[in-house]
Amino acid sequence: MSLVVVGSVAYDGIETPHGKVDRILGGAATYIALSASYFARPHIVAVVGDDFAQEDFDFLASRNIDLAGLERVPGKSFFWSGVYSHDMNDRQTLATELNVFADFDPKLPAAYREKPYLLLGNIQPALQRSVRAQVSKPRLVGGDTMNYWIADYRDDLLATIKEWDFLLINDSEARMLSGENNLRRAAAKIMEMGPHTLVIKRGEYGAVLFRQDFHFMVPGYLLENVFDPTGAGDCFAGGFAGYLAGENVGLGDPHVDEKTLRRAVIYGSVMGSFCCEQFGPNRFRTLNRAEVDERFQEFRDCTGF
């Protein structure tokens, strides 16, 4: 099955306690698609400048990612750089240069419009909504957002997520969006805003999936070395939605299997954990599906009782 992924494809400058790279492939859509590619065929909708390197294009294509929707325009690609704190729980942004991304107005290629699985990376809510309006037979639509849109584009954001099946955000965003400090009550409020499925990511502490009738918690995988957390949340999203697309499970289905949802959360966690093992998206240059399934089993071993 296919998963249409809309978001940024960018270059990042990253500094962690383990080292520094001045320029490496990045962006939400990149991480989501790389992660999802282990489960489904991702189709990226994004824009890059004429500085976008052929080797990065080739890398994405080598992971079975369809790049027909990756627009190339004159100018420079989106660039972000930041420095992580010693414990890597905080990061400071040094530069955000939108460049060609400033005028991003995502248009789905005709061939994507009937695809049923759509994941919207963290971009302006109005753009997310315009993409949603372009798909004709959605079985699974959802995505990510961030504090900036919650604070300054609230009405836009509410109109956007009203049409979503699922929302993936982190715990501080969930508190901000709902105005509730308690996670369970925050989740209940957010599910009244539209998405019937909510995944709250808690960084190193794991994630919680909420539905009306149950919730499912997974602790974070304990890595011995967190090399670079950049993209981990997007890889979670890619693993989660990619797995559902691969299983051809729409979240709106009346009898969606709870077990499948739980497994999707675990695959999200698995992919997020791998992402942190090397700089940028480099872990996905060598990661294979057997390793993914081995870590899935490790989650079972570490949490079963």
Add this chain to the structure above:
Amino acid sequence: MSLVVVGSVAYDGIETPHGKVDRILGGAATYIALSASYFARPHIVAVVGDDFAQEDFDFLASRNIDLAGLERVPGKSFFWSGVYSHDMNDRQTLATELNVFADFDPKLPAAYREKPYLLLGNIQPALQRSVRAQVSKPRLVGGDTMNYWIADYRDDLLATIKEWDFLLINDSEARMLSGENNLRRAAAKIMEMGPHTLVIKRGEYGAVLFRQDFHFMVPGYLLENVFDPTGAGDCFAGGFAGYLAGENVGLGDPHVDEKTLRRAVIYGSVMGSFCCEQFGPNRFRTLNRAEVDERFQEFRDCTGF
């Protein structure tokens, strides 16, 4: 089976966003014993002043807690007071009055010295060691400590935990004790210091049990209302050690069953979560074993996949 519990029995003044009590029964040994009482018969070794109320004595006795080792001396009982932050993740200590606890020199009653299960609450490491030396046939010895002892009594603490089967501490204490920021590497270092079993408590995020050959993670129970987190860590300890004592499982046993250890961690989590539902130890006035087992099952439902 019996569990000997050594630590403070005290009065607390507590203020949380949900209310304020000027004086309520508290202390590590109180919480540990109340929690453990659902699984084993606790025997408290502690000291209180002549202000210790008969009704508090009666409450503990009503929970099948043996108080033969609760010494009563002239003076005032240990008193602590503090205020919790809005999200209850931080607290500020307003008063710490050691009173009769300043001269606490725990002596096990003769009848306790052959009891095989011993849990040492957070007191001066040298005192913990002297108690350990008083038991003749231990099958399970362990306990808690805190940042103050780690920083200023390090040698004493290392000599103490060297003789323990298990250590229960929180994540910041584990990082401080080991000098390692990464939890997995911190755990490996601490297990080289003596305890072959380490439980790292992560507050609302749950806990991780480490052994040489495996680790087991449990996410925190998602309470809809955290009323007062005072004592939750001690209740975790009481549930963990109380369950093992109740099952008559010594951690030093060569073939200790991994499943039993995992269940002990869950019971610890269950008891810690109940503790937060009312002020001080008040939840244990009504909590029954059926509710405990129901929540154990809830943990299974929320984490299984």
